[in-house]
Amino acid sequence: MRFSNLHTHTTYSDGKNTVRENIEAAIEKNMLSLGFSDHSFTPCDQSYCMKLENYGRYRAEISELKREYEGRLPIFTGLEKDYYSEINNEDFDYVIASVHYIIKDGKTHPIDHSPELQTCCINESFFGSALDMAKRYFELVVENARLSRPDVIGHFDVINKFSLMPEDSEAYVKIASEALVETSKYCKRFEINTGGISRGWRKTPYPNRNLLELLLKNGCEVVINSDSHKAENLDFFFEESAHILREVGFESYSCLMPCGFVKMPL
Numbered sequence: 001m002r003f004s005n006l007h008t009h010t011t012y013s014d015g016k017n018t019v020r021e022n023i024e025a026a027i028e029k030n031m032l033s034l035g036f037s038d039h040s041f042t043p044c045d046q047s048y049c050m051k052l053e054n055y056g057r058y059r060a061e062i063s064e065l066k067r068e069y070e071g072r073l074p075i076f077t078g079l080e081k082d083y084y085s086e087i088n089n090e091d092f093d094y095v096i097a098s099v100h101y102i103i104k105d106g107k108t109h110p111i112d113h114s115p116e117l118q119t120c121c122i123n124e125s126f127f128g129s130a131l132d133m134a135k136r137y138f139e140l141v142v143e144n145a146r147l148s149r150p151d152v153i154g155h156f157d158v159i160n161k162f163s164l165m166p167e168d169s170e171a172y173v174k175i176a177s178e179a180l181v182e183t184s185k186y187c188k189r190f191e192i193n194t195g196g197i198s199r200g201w202r203k204t205p206y207p208n209r210n211l212l213e214l215l216l217k218n219g220c221e222v223v224i225n226s227d228s229h230k231a232e233n234l235d236f237f238f239e240e241s242a243h244i245l246r247e248v249g250f251e252s253y254s255c256l257m258p259c260g261f262v263k264m265p266l
């Protein structure tokens, strides 16, 4: 199967490879198209995101490379927009909406950086209740979709990355499921994201199987993304993800091409 990847990070944010190195790798892997989605500028934590002053250079470099590689690989300029960022959607070909932080009581908690920091968030801001943290996280996911009107919802249940959430409990499933239905009112395209697997934290992609079934039931479409921070991971776990989608009952996945999002058979 041939794939596309819209969730990729370069040296403009916390990725290891340049834009050009990623393009070369995508051509090598015979990919259908490639989109860049470096982290939007987050004033609350500037260690992982793109610098505000680099937005222009980022867009200009990708535009130049789009022309250079025309006819060989369709390339798109996207952005992974965090809840705590302000952007102009018109500046990008597409936007992925993701939540990476919870700011509460004046404290900024990164929620997907490490198990230690997520535990700190649960203990310091939610009195030790993982469920209360999940509730707040999913509120922000819904808000981000409502306010940003993105093209894709990024790693919907990334708070499960470190297995600190009671993922199978009735209470958690209810919170996540209700949030998914609410989010889908504003954006009906979600990604299946393999980034937690390539970094060794998980064995399965986000969203989990229950949520994928709910996406299908709600008429949502799915794009397959690797959230790659290295060019070698551009298509990491894609064949396996396609298999999971088929098992859930999806008959196609969505892929961004020059004419827009198109459905590819699974």
Ligand SMILES: [Zn+2]
Residues within 6 Å of the ligand: 080, 098, 100, 154, 155
């Ligand atoms: Zn992210």
Ligand SMILES: [Zn+2]
Residues within 6 Å of the ligand: 007, 009, 080, 227
């Ligand atoms: Zn990402």
